[in-house]
Amino acid sequence: MKLFSYNVIDTPIHKLSGLTKLICFFFLTFAVMFSYDIRTILGVMIFSFVILRISKIKYSQIRLMIIYVLIFLVTNAVISFLFSPEEGVAIYGTRHDLFNWFGSNKVTLEGLFYLFTKFFKYASVIPLGIIFLLTTNPSEFASSLNSVGINYKAAYAVALTLRYFPDTQRNYQDIGLAQQARGLDLSHKAKFSERFKNAVLIVVPLIFSTLDRIDLISNAMDLRGFGKKKKRTWYTARKMTRLDYLALFISAIVFFGIISVSVFINQSRYYNPFI
Amino acid sequence: MNRKPVIEFKDFTFHYHSQAEPTLYDINLKIFPGEKILIVGPSGSGKSTLGHCINGLIPFSYKGKISGSLTVAGLETKDQDIFNLSKIIGTVLQDADGQFVGLTVGEDIAFALENDNIIQHEMHERVRKVAQMVDMESFLASSPFELSGGQKQRTSLAGVMVDDVDILLFDEPLANLDPATGKTAIEIIDDIHKNSNKTIIIIEHRLEDVLHREIDRVLVINDGRILTDMDPHELVSSPILAENGIREPLYITAMKYAGVEVKREMRPGYITTLETEEFKDTLANWYEGIKAEDQQERKSPILEMNDVSFSYDGLRQTVTDISFQIQEGEMISIVGKNGAGKSTLSKLLCGFEKVVDGVIQYDGQDIIDKTIKERAEIIGLVMQNPNQMISKPMIYDEIALGLRLRNVPEEEIGPRIEKVLKVCGLSPCRSWPISALSYGQKKRVTIASILVLDPKIIILDEPTAGQDFRHYTEIMEFLVDVNKLGVTIILITHDMHLMLEYTPRAVVLSDGKQVVDTATSEILTNSDVIKQANLKETSLFILAHMVDIEDGTNFVQRFIDYENKRKNRGVQR
Numbered sequence: 001m002k003l004f005s006y007n008v009i010d011t012p013i014h015k016l017s018g019l020t021k022l023i024c025f026f027f028l029t030f031a032v033m034f035s036y037d038i039r040t041i042l043g044v045m046i047f048s049f050v051i052l053r054i055s056k057i058k059y060s061q062i063r064l065m066i067i068y069v070l071i072f073l074v075t076n077a078v079i080s081f082l083f084s085p086e087e088g089v090a091i092y093g094t095r096h097d098l099f100n101w102f103g104s105n106k107v108t109l110e111g112l113f114y115l116f117t118k119f120f121k122y123a124s125v126i127p128l129g130i131i132f133l134l135t136t137n138p139s140e141f142a143s144s145l146n147s148v149g150i151n152y153k154a155a156y157a158v159a160l161t162l163r164y165f166p167d168t169q170r171n172y173q174d175i176g177l178a179q180q181a182r183g184l185d186l187s188h189k190a191k192f193s194e195r196f197k198n199a200v201l202i203v204v205p206l207i208f209s210t211l212d213r214i215d216l217i218s219n220a221m222d223l224r225g226f227g228k229k230k231k232r233t234w235y236t237a238r239k240m241t242r243l244d245y246l247a248l249f250i251s252a253i254v255f256f257g258i259i260s261v262s263v264f265i266n267q268s269r270y271y272n273p274f275i
Numbered sequence: 276m277n278r279k280p281v282i283e284f285k286d287f288t289f290h291y292h293s294q295a296e297p298t299l300y301d302i303n304l305k306i307f308p309g310e311k312i313l314i315v316g317p318s319g320s321g322k323s324t325l326g327h328c329i330n331g332l333i334p335f336s337y338k339g340k341i342s343g344s345l346t347v348a349g350l351e352t353k354d355q356d357i358f359n360l361s362k363i364i365g366t367v368l369q370d371a372d373g374q375f376v377g378l379t380v381g382e383d384i385a386f387a388l389e390n391d392n393i394i395q396h397e398m399h400e401r402v403r404k405v406a407q408m409v410d411m412e413s414f415l416a417s418s419p420f421e422l423s424g425g426q427k428q429r430t431s432l433a434g435v436m437v438d439d440v441d442i443l444l445f446d447e448p449l450a451n452l453d454p455a456t457g458k459t460a461i462e463i464i465d466d467i468h469k470n471s472n473k474t475i476i477i478i479e480h481r482l483e484d485v486l487h488r489e490i491d492r493v494l495v496i497n498d499g500r501i502l503t504d505m506d507p508h509e510l511v512s513s514p515i516l517a518e519n520g521i522r523e524p525l526y527i528t529a530m531k532y533a534g535v536e537v538k539r540e541m542r543p544g545y546i547t548t549l550e551t552e553e554f555k556d557t558l559a560n561w562y563e564g565i566k567a568e569d570q571q572e573r574k575s576p577i578l579e580m581n582d583v584s585f586s587y588d589g590l591r592q593t594v595t596d597i598s599f600q601i602q603e604g605e606m607i608s609i610v611g612k613n614g615a616g617k618s619t620l621s622k623l624l625c626g627f628e629k630v631v632d633g634v635i636q637y638d639g640q641d642i643i644d645k646t647i648k649e650r651a652e653i654i655g656l657v658m659q660n661p662n663q664m665i666s667k668p669m670i671y672d673e674i675a676l677g678l679r680l681r682n683v684p685e686e687e688i689g690p691r692i693e694k695v696l697k698v699c700g701l702s703p704c705r706s707w708p709i710s711a712l713s714y715g716q717k718k719r720v721t722i723a724s725i726l727v728l729d730p731k732i733i734i735l736d737e738p739t740a741g742q743d744f745r746h747y748t749e750i751m752e753f754l755v756d757v758n759k760l761g762v763t764i765i766l767i768t769h770d771m772h773l774m775l776e777y778t779p780r781a782v783v784l785s786d787g788k789q790v791v792d793t794a795t796s797e798i799l800t801n802s803d804v805i806k807q808a809n810l811k812e813t814s815l816f817i818l819a820h821m822v823d824i825e826d827g828t829n830f831v832q833r834f835i836d837y838e839n840k841r842k843n844r845g846v847q848r
Binding site: 137138139163171174175177178179180181182183184185200201202204205208209212213216217218219220221222223224225226227228229231232233234235236237 | 330331332335336356357358361362366368370373374376377378381382385386387388389390391392393394395398399402434435438622625626627647648650651655656658660662663664665666667676677680681724725728
């Protein structure tokens, strides 16, 4: 299984330049982060699932990532409710009590609606991030970052990180197996604290073998002239195509659409169904 | 010679800041344009440092004190930066995987051009041309995962040739290649030398493999000094190799065993030029005189695989119908080219992957349903790179790890570790930190950390990869000692010397299928098997034919027997 790794498939999403995808990603993310309108948020969510489908990403590739993100989001929602249960009431200005918990604390419809909105706000952005990671050729992305003025050394560092992700993952699995054979328990039977301690036993050898590799690759790069000049060209650089402009156009429309809904219809960042 | 040298060392000394002593002393050396030079020497002799000085990694990446002078193409290297030097010298590093910078073959070859600001369409054109020279043009869009070791090396070669450098420097080019691929690599280097007349410098300790093709001069370096500068014929007929821990070609060893005095006039540098007329009879007499080792009766099998098949994805079988037995106390090799299913097989044995079909029996009992942890009581695995296994800063804790994870009481751990430390010759270092150890010692620690769990069988993945002759011998003799304690040892390897010297029997895999399970001497002389497993014919076999010994296989077998007797070892205990 290759998590987080770029796969070459021929879809319109893969054909977009890395820079286009990054800008589109920012457009949509900013829009969703700005707006607390559940209608537009669900709209973006559906949109991102459609894109996910178009880019032919299989569920099995991203299952693990989805699970972790869901755990994180649920924890986030529970904790924010525990700390400020009245947030919803404060924002929407009304109060519809549902039931009591812990004596005088009340669960309100407003509170639940606020949490629900917030949950989907984050959830709708995740597929976009996944699409970006899985459909972008790291080198080509580095070249686009460089073309908008980012230092090529920084851009290349990003590309190498993305590239070594699958390698490191494979290495982690191998080391993990060898350590399990010595008696390390990573299964669900072990206690959480135990599992954490055991994971350290895998991470240490992983770091050392990765450091070896970094030394080697940086020598290899020096020996072939990396960092010699102020600029460099890119073998994989792509020109912007019609498809790129179309994608940028669509995401710009979505962005301005969502902002307009907030500004002109809701006249607030929040959509209030309670008045 | 009145030409100007392209590389010239004059009273050159180099001292790493981090070291107490200089690594190179008073080097005086001239290399002329178009020469093909081999630099041999044991690990730590300074041969890699010499290479780093030539290509500019010293002083660019590794700092130290330089005295004397080193000029490359007339330029003093101290005053040059690594980038200028990279236009003159192309370096191919030993780990073809680690130096793969690009995401695809094309991109990797283009890397130097990208850094030189070549415009895109010219870049694509030049990449295609160079790829053609190394026969990789149909792989331009492939990623490194899809390539074999040899293809990766061709890619690295193309990556330095794209700059049209005058000098090519190969730093241990054979280290990670199987014998057949290594042979091809030497042929490619030779072809490039002949077609382009570039200056070639090869740093390598596997002398016999490099001498597959012609070399102008061989430099022997040890303890930071150049000891000799000879042509191959003179070198192999001198005692210098043995004195400096460099393995001489096997056919030379055989000649010496037979009592032949190896002389320059026999042209012994390459097996192809060797003139055998003078000592034919001596060798034949020696061969006739060796008594065959008695075949000892086979003990009961400790491990048995019956029709074992496995598939990662349920579609394509990675290994198919593997059946073999391993006797208690045996030392056996599993060989085959990359992707033949060797690692999968060891994963199946350790329980990391579950057998789809077939039976694995230990001592007559089916162990398929045992967990990884339970299997570890029987079978231990030592990975190739010790850094992949060591997770504690102290030797004692590292070896204790497996026992502590099994909740063995501390009073019991102490004596068990003492025992293992003694076996592994690590007793004096029991309280040392791991960081104070050499590579070979680290390897011992990883073996110790498995031995302490008291497994009946140990699997070692390429135990001697990248080791020079001395370390190789050290590790292998240590394993023989472990084997003497009654531990069965399975070696996954493509080192032919190792198979020949240490494992009387080997199982050969190809494309997930078992090709043969027989005596090593038969494997290394059977051209079909050799081809399927990416091995090469041993020079002993060729020698046998050159001196008209008909049964070459038997010649190889007797050579092994003779060697074992010299070392006072039986074949099977």
